[in-house]
Amino acid sequence: MRDQYQVTLYDPADVDAFSGDPDELYWTLDGLTPADNPTARIESISTSGRFIEVTVRGDASLMIRYRESDAADIHHVDEADILAAHQAIMACLSRAHEWRQALDPISGSFRTADLRIDYQQTGLSTANAMLDNLKRRQRRNLPKVVPPTILWGSRTITTGDTWHGVPGSGKVAVRILRPDRVHEHGIAIFAPGGTLTVGPAQSARETVIWPTADTAEIVVDYIAPAQTLQVCNVYMVRNGTSERVDRWSENAGMVIEPAGELERIYHCNHASTAPPGFADLMFSLRLLAGS
Template sequence: MKPSEVRDYADSGLTIQYAMIDHATRFPDRESRPKYLLWNGQRIWTSDVWTTTEKGVVRAEFLSCKTDVEQGFDIKVDGWLELAQGMRVPVLRTWKDERLEDAVEYPFFARDKRLRVWNVYKMTYPGGQIVEEKWTENAGFWVEQIGENERIYHCNHGMASPPDFESLVFKASVQPF
């Protein structure tokens, strides 16, 4: 199959997670497989990978967030993101919290010159157990490319059915060193 033969899954009855599995089955060659799937004509991703510089500053800002589910995003590098106290972590998880500023900014070092981004959310299971999740059920997003070093993510958490890609909207940008 060719990428032009990518199926639009919006009316398939599948969740985004199962649509990704079907998509991988339809395009078994990882190298030629489109990294996204279609949903109502929109390219949907479960994670995004940027090619960037080895060192820089990443800034992320919540633009809007519906409050029915606690939501946030992860930024990951093969290296470190440096927190304000000097602590270095490979993955930065940031939750939308009304008590905190809407924007975060951290220096980073990425050995492979890649920055990885995805949305996260808290799911409540029967019995009241709350679990931090990513990539489950209907989780995904479409990417609005603003420039080479700036993107806006329009996210759906895993529990929304049908997906609402305006459930969480955040902007990420990279300032190379």
């Protein structure tokens, strides 16, 4: 029978159930701060003495203490990378490996962690994978990449596209290649410092298109002083009587397929589709001749 675990943060008296979900574990590790909340203790409630205790240091490396049972010794792992720790702890909690086999090899991984990570293998949502990659680049003082991208299996994915070098004004045709027949799944186009207009509607800084099964092509007039258009997939989130248009959360993301200098094709994953297949919504943007 698989063990059940609890996690202690901040106050030793404040103990919560711990599901072992990959994103929950990542949030727990990423939320550790040296001054305010340095340590998380994940402890079995079914096997006496079994625990993993993670402490963050000032350089963001992790120190780990662990023991598999009352009868075992306490072991130490030093200077662990957050994602390496995440993967090793997941293996321990799922009993995929013996704890020493999973945890001991990640000692020193903070110094040797690679930037080129296949996040499809981590169990993280695309949102947390993007967060991990961003923080990894920041720790190495690497320049910001726009749009940020990560490796997902054999594909490169992003949460949104930034199309530089478009004419300062013109028209784009949005062609729906595959509407999402399951979710309320749409397309947001933003012109920094400019405006967009669809038909007789009032101009706005951003336009949101909600494709239906009979939507073929929509022409958007734009003014883009920065010669940039930003594109992402959006979706409706409802909670009781409230609703909002959301983006970039959970498993939302897209694969961008160039189709020449004037056109791009977007393969989008809805936030709730797991594992991501990037086949929920497919559309293209094409700069019209003369724009």
